[in-house]
Amino acid sequence: MSQLESTAQPLSDAERARFLTALGAILAGESLLHDAEELRPYECDGLSAYRTLPLAVALPATLEQLQATLKICHQMQIPVVARGAGTGLSGGALPHSEGLLLSLAKFNQILEIDQANLSARVQPGVRNLAISEAVAHLDLYYAPDPSSQIACSIGGNVAENSGGVHCLKYGLTLHNVMEVNIVTIEGELITLGGASLDSPGYDLLAAIVGSEGLLGIIVEVRVKLIPKPATIQVLLAAFNQLNDAGSAVAAIIAAGIIPAGLELMDKLSLQAAEDFVHAGYPTDAAAILLCELDGAEAEVGQQVEEVRQLLQMHGANEVRLARDEQERQQFWKGRKAAFPAVGRLAPDYYCMDGTIPRSRLSEVLEKMAQLSEQYQLPVANVFHAGDGNLHPLILYDANNDGELEKAEQFGGDILELCVAVGGTITGEHGVGIEKINQMCVQFNNLELLQFHALKAAFDPSGLLNPGKAVPTLHRCAEFGAMHVHHGELPFPDLPRF
């Protein structure tokens, strides 16, 4: 079986010139960049610890230009990395040094708003928030809301299967798209999914969502629109024990209530957020929960009371209901500013993204505290508690010798811990280049080979985003040899699934 890792050899000057000439015949002036200075803005995405200059950047404006560009790359066997807004946090849009960076920035039109069928057709470069803005007058919106939603593009959201605060109730990107058009590396246009509930044949739409640019280039997306809820309320609960906050989360879900958002912040992160934006958080608390409830007025009123009781039963020493929309926004302001706020506590931080079964929450938090001791690096926890999606922020100083490496190793341990309790190494940020080694912990060789077979079905020569998302068996063998050298699995004391 082919390993599908990049096998691209450095191009000779003549080949490079021939490649640029061929592209130049399709893409006019500013749609094709190849000077180092022009390439610089594209050298990284949101995971800025990794940087590479691509061979060139293409910014096609039409489907025909895009198809012709891919055909040239396919013919000359040049790797292609697609890029939306470049806000990804796992390095999925990191350029390939011998490849083309394909920007979808000019595919930025909303093509159709279909009110009757509650959907919209949009180009991949349309910003996430722009969709909701375009349908606000119809009292509709697009539900997934990554924290980068002002900037991030819907094409990137599809590629990474992005989530957000509200995906507990409204699902990930996967659950909010109906149809995706892709262009294959051979330049062929294919439609996956459809405008209806079910689609016959294999569900390749789902395979594309979250495939991180490895299977095809997304050129059009039909998203679901949903009616804005009539009422939105937020409760803020303060706890003296982090564990109590964890069991309150479990109790709310077990009571059959699915909040629109259910977020947990630990002491370090809530204090940092309060210092930064003055959200009104109780800074003496060990943890706070933010619980948003939305829906019909009568329903929300009833749920607010139920949740309030559950919070109090599980040890909350203070429960506040935002009195008005302004205070609601204020409560969320702290949560939304948590990452930059924690960033002020140390020269550098490393944001992790893993998911665990809700029932293992307190166990994992305890183990993480032990690891923090062991590595002598503080960790702040801000996370989507309702769906078990952790975002530990590891604080370090890259100027101290070896601290970056220590932080990365700590992060890797956290991801392996997630896998050990039956969770996964990503919740919403994707694998990219960042977590490719941990894929070897998550999946066995047979499962990885199955991924490779799917990859080969779409992109047999492995030109699309090589080296990302799905590791080769060779890479896993090396990684495994390094980490399991005494034949021991990580965290041998924890029960397995």
Place this chain on the structure above:
Amino acid sequence: MSQLESTAQPLSDAERARFLTALGAILAGESLLHDAEELRPYECDGLSAYRTLPLAVALPATLEQLQATLKICHQMQIPVVARGAGTGLSGGALPHSEGLLLSLAKFNQILEIDQANLSARVQPGVRNLAISEAVAHLDLYYAPDPSSQIACSIGGNVAENSGGVHCLKYGLTLHNVMEVNIVTIEGELITLGGASLDSPGYDLLAAIVGSEGLLGIIVEVRVKLIPKPATIQVLLAAFNQLNDAGSAVAAIIAAGIIPAGLELMDKLSLQAAEDFVHAGYPTDAAAILLCELDGAEAEVGQQVEEVRQLLQMHGANEVRLARDEQERQQFWKGRKAAFPAVGRLAPDYYCMDGTIPRSRLSEVLEKMAQLSEQYQLPVANVFHAGDGNLHPLILYDANNDGELEKAEQFGGDILELCVAVGGTITGEHGVGIEKINQMCVQFNNLELLQFHALKAAFDPSGLLNPGKAVPTLHRCAEFGAMHVHHGELPFPDLPRF
């Protein structure tokens, strides 16, 4: 590209004997059937117009037996057709005359109920309703409810991505499973999906759901459990015009209300149902709608009033709220008995299953009435109106020369009509053998080749359920030559998507 249709040659007597001997070494006595009389109960599934006796029936009881059985089939290149409860309506479990029928009936254990994570691990042969029964004491249930839910198995539900009355609100099988273990034709065990919200790597779980036994044998399923709603109410609305019922459906959805069920029955079907089970339906109506609302008490009360107003605004001349649980069950009894009730109107009926965008509902109903005139065959309509999933029942008499063929052609036209308005040829019953020709209308050659590539990634020699679900290009060429012989697409007067 390989066409992946069955290329199995008839076995010689010696080969057949060798195959049965090899299986016999694994499967004791009654776990291996090969006498014609024993094979008879397996000759068809719910699509009983098609019947074939398999070479043999295997009923393994353990994972090891199942893996060994598949390894033998792979080694000897014997086709394998998996079978759950055999209630499928599209012929997905129709045996292969030169193949093994693999029954999952002995894989019938509920392995784990995980209340904290709202999930259960079950074997594929567990009946759909048995899951809800097993967790009823926890006030939980498994949401998808095909009308065959007393009998159908969860493995079959996963293979067909089954729906039901409540999938408008709660989703299809795809949206209610978290993890599936399969055994490949090579006998390897693979886990797809996981216990957490997101899973890295390509979403092969979604590819398995609805793959109709073509990619692997399902041996374990982790399903989602959801809390039982506190309150359930049903409204019955009667209309003088079928069209009005259609626009009431659109109005309810546009108002942001997602009913638990929203079902439409036309005159022919509601009269048949009333005659059969005396559900209390108004038999002078042109159509009735059943609208079920569930959730918190306050929410349901508010929604009942909103829906009542919308129904009246859109021409309902009578709206009744079921007064108690007994009347609610009575209202549903008629809907659930609609198929057998319609069956009493003619010697034979042909149940179709297609999906269309809600906004095209009245147009499609009108066109269907024209087709009914043209073919001189009555059609009764009972359908999941909320999600655009049609179930036209074509009435005919197979004893009249050529009427079966006319009914099949009428059915084919209905499916092509669904595609023409931007819908699909299946809502919840799958493609199987029944709708394989219409797949050629739904998908172009490139899209079919993409399906074949995925198939090849799982089952390169095409041994799993050959001839079902995804047609070869050769078959489509033949079908296309037959149906598009003047170069015209079907229904040229309708706008395209």
